[in-house]
Amino acid sequence: MTPVLLLAAEKESAQVTDWAARIGWVVGLALFVALVYWLMREGWKWRGTLQGDLPELPTTPDETGPERLAMSGRYHGSTTAGQWLDRIVAHGLGTRSCTELTLTDAGLDVVRPGASDFFVPAAQLREARLDKGIAGKVLTEGGLLVVTWEHGDKLIDSGFRSDHAAEHNEWVEAINSMIETNSREGAER
Numbered sequence: 001m002t003p004v005l006l007l008a009a010e011k012e013s014a015q016v017t018d019w020a021a022r023i024g025w026v027v028g029l030a031l032f033v034a035l036v037y038w039l040m041r042e043g044w045k046w047r048g049t050l051q052g053d054l055p056e057l058p059t060t061p062d063e064t065g066p067e068r069l070a071m072s073g074r075y076h077g078s079t080t081a082g083q084w085l086d087r088i089v090a091h092g093l094g095t096r097s098c099t100e101l102t103l104t105d106a107g108l109d110v111v112r113p114g115a116s117d118f119f120v121p122a123a124q125l126r127e128a129r130l131d132k133g134i135a136g137k138v139l140t141e142g143g144l145l146v147v148t149w150e151h152g153d154k155l156i157d158s159g160f161r162s163d164h165a166a167e168h169n170e171w172v173e174a175i176n177s178m179i180e181t182n183s184r185e186g187a188e189r
Helices: 001-012 019-050 165-188
Strands: 067-081 095-103 107-111 118-121 125-131 144-151 152-164
Touching: 067 165, 095 165, 107 125, 125 165, 144 165, 152 165
Parallel strands: none
Antiparallel strands: 067 095, 067 152, 095 107, 107 118, 125 144, 144 152
16 A cells, blocks of 8 residues: 555544534533622622611711812722721622712711712711721722721721822821810810
8 A cells, every 4th residue: 555545544534513512611601600790799788788787878968167188089998997808888888989088177078979978977087097908909008098987886997099199198197186186175075
């Protein structure tokens, strides 16, 4: 037998793609992803139900007094104070968004386009500090302004990041001095 005939005898056709199996795998993977997404959504809703005892968030009063500081940036979420991963989702506090913060004599006004706004009265402010993480968002050391405030019987940490991170120190000093002044005035009464 000649070499050409040997080569011709050994040739086989290319393997045909099994489209039914391939489509089955793609559909199975899509269903798995949809199931995981649905379970995550149900977990978020369940967390909101568990936090249903949290009172409605205060709204901005008509008269807030003069503006002390203003900042634009990002709202990264709220957690139970001291528990940086225990996200609070009730009343929209778990929704990350852009934000406009305004500090006045009346308190801290948080305006969030696309999410519910809220107001923290000056008497409810407890502390301001720089931190590196909140609610699953981790930044460089001191890259996050965290404001601790009391709502109902719960202490809440809310995390903000300014568009200009150099502003954070000024905010910490202003909020903490406002808290000290309010506590001194309250002790004198």
